[in-house]
Amino acid sequence: MNELAKTYEASQHEDAIYHAWEASGFFNPDNLSRAKEPFSIAIPPPNATGTLHMGHTMFLTLQDLMTRFARMRGKKALWLPGTDHASIATQNKVEKLLAKEGKTRHDMSRDEFVGRIDDYVAQSRSTIRNQIRKMGSSCDWSRERYTLDVGLSHAVTEMFVRMYGDGLIYRGNRIVNWCPRCKSTLADDEVKYRPEKTPFYYFKYGPVVIGTARPETKFLDKTIVVHPDDGRYKELVGKEFDVEWIEGPIRAHVIADAIADKEFGTGAMTITPGHSFEDFELAGKYHLPVEKIIDENGNLTEHAGSFALRNARDSRAAIVKKLQEKNLVDHVDENYEHNLSVCYRCDTPVEPLPSLQWFIAVNKKIEKRGKSLKELASEAVSSGRITILPKRFDKIYFSWMNGLRDWCISRQIVFGHRMPVYYCEKEQGGCGEVIVSGEPPTECAKCKHTNVRHDEDTLDTWFSAALWTFSTLGWPENVEDKNGKIKKKGDLATFHPTTVMETGYDIIFFWVARMIIMSEYALHEEPFKTVYLHGLVLDENRKKMSKSREETQIDPLDMIPQYGADALRMSMLVGVTPGNDLFISKEKIAGYRNFVNKLWNVSRFILQFSHDESEKKHPLTLADRWIFSRLASTISRITNHIEAFQFSRAAEELRRFTWDEVADWYLEVAKIEKNKRQHLLRMLEHLLALWHPFTPFVTEVVYQHMRKTTHPHFISLMIHSWPSADKKMIDEKSERAFSIVQEMIRQIRNARQEHAIPPSQKIQCWFQTKNSETLIADNAEIVMRLGRIDMLKKLESDEKPHNAVFLKISDDLDVYLPLGMKPREEERGFIEKEIAMLGGLIQDINQRLTNNEFLTGAPKHILEAETKKRNDYLGKIEKLEEQLKKISNS
């Protein structure tokens, strides 16, 4: 057997191990021949052109852990990888590249531009794929999907056509969030708000003074709204006036509506239906015309008269100046603060403007189902079919779903799924028919005109993402819809609904909610059983890691070569609970590198140590029975924790067992007792299997090393069965007995430290016991070696040694260390303090045990425990007092 290196160098092993895993074929559940029960996770697809960041690291770790655990438990485990085309983000990137060449997308045809983007995606997509591999991700690459590939594009088209057929997709002229830089609509949740201090202007508008932060939208305002109960304006309601305004006189009228806030500004406002969501709704209510003042470029339209074609926001000052010259400015509040709405991708201020767009009707009842999309999606969670972890996100989900408005799905972006919508255009002599079809029509079905135009727009990138759990499993081909009864087949039947959706809480609305909507609609079932929402990865300044703050960025691609993927994975797991953010630092990752090295050295010791011994099986000692009993209960707790999604607890429990029990005690005992080859190897195999979902690389390296001599072929640890907790190994008696040995050693070490005995100096140890003599005799060498004892002597029960440190190990075991020195006052004080503390505890218990309400109210096991506690404490006090007497006598 080759020597294992003294320290584990992750970078020397990881790539080769991953390659071997991939070549083994077991990432693909089809090759897990004995597995029956399915387990599946659809990866949250990273942007196809992205690079690995800490956010990815988090989900890759958790999902790989779950997948490996399921696989080892004998499940048909599928983790389906893929990437997202991320329409706006990707298009922006390529536009930036073009800008470097001094070009814009308008310098080429649509097809050329899309071609450029496709090329860019093709050459950069392998980057993220390989980086996913670096984390050890055991996903099935044979099933990898891309949102723009043929199959998924077909699914998108099919979904659009079906929803249109069911009346759930419609085209309408509505006010939308428009990003003048992206030149596209944005969904409500793609708009972010930024606090901003801006002048708030008060203008004289006929008989009233109105307030606004956006004078540039006000050219055509001709409706004044006041609150019906506002005494100031009571007699104005219903009247009409000619008012002098920006570009000359305007005929204005006054209406009363409760929407006007008496407290805000002057209590009077004018309505701008074209550029405010609220005003748009009001305009609908009072049948007011909707005029477009600002166009898609952010410029003023012809309605702005002399200001037409100028940039709207830039013209604000000039407009105010003109009003000032006309003496229409009442006053200006310079300290007004409000939230400016900006594009979440590019931070450009959003212009709400009226536009002809496509929408999904979320409130409309679906004829065959009798329910709306919103109702279907809410029920999936309220019925308990979907569990959201942590639970508190239920409420957030419901409140969002409740307030959801129709979803604008058309985007004026060229990169993405083009909408399957065609127009038989009147301008070209057609009939104006709108055709929605999966296949491009050759002629208009109505007027047979052949000149039909394909809609230029693409779909919101979240539309395709919403289909992800089932489009990746072969929808719609893998479905037979028999009279409204849905029959799945193939992968879709096996793996859908997926078992877990693991993603960040920041995209619960963008993505999670929309997947539920689409799956409930298309398959009448939930897309996943459990949603595990992880927190965000924050840097040392408690800021979300983002590209814009590179100075605090910790790049996983630097961390992996330096500390290893296993260490990085551990730092994503331990101390992390669902829904809570995680601070990451290099120090933390380095700490887990140390831990991985410890695991390596435990293995190294076992493999080298047991190499020298015979194959013979030896009878179990107390330490053996103890450690395997501990192992059994550890296995069962860890298994429960993982099943309950408590990964941090599982890892901590396993670390505690590995480090504090196996390494610090059992291996030390092994050095003394010998003859443990079989036991140690058995322990190591269990440890490797248990650690494998957490730290797959190091465990695999060791495992291969371990079985190399007997098994020349690579059989991965990843298909090793998950250890089961053997109840027969649970041995509470041995656990109690060994804990006495441990306690004895701990107290001896403690006393040595207190009395400044150097480790090199051996001391004597005397003990008194009634029933533990065999226990001490059997484990004498362990006590002597670990306690640095050169003579272990049993005293008769009536002997009272002087000038010796007294240690109370258990009810039945007292230890004296004859350190050849006078008892010190400190020690006396120490014992007195101990007695006082125990006395206090006993007093507390006595108070409880004499309290009638406690006696009647508390359950029986609590009463028993309290009584036992009291007796224990009393016994201890008795011994301590005895000792105090001895000190005093000496």
Next chain:
RNA sequence: GGAUCCAUAGCUCAGUUGGUUAGAGCGUUGCGCUUACAUCGCAAAGGUCAGAGGUUCGAGUCCUCUUGGGUCCACCA
């Protein structure tokens, strides 16, 4: 404005139906002999669980309020 979460050791965090003397990692202090590991070992110090009140035999845990911090949603002309 609405909702929600957090406040526990110097730091980062666990603590699952209320029930031992509240835990871990890192850091700190002291000591380092060993058949793996100094990326290590042994030992120790360190907390009135933000504050006030309430429910209960019993509260870090449940309720109310206060203070401080975070996040989400809605956004007012």
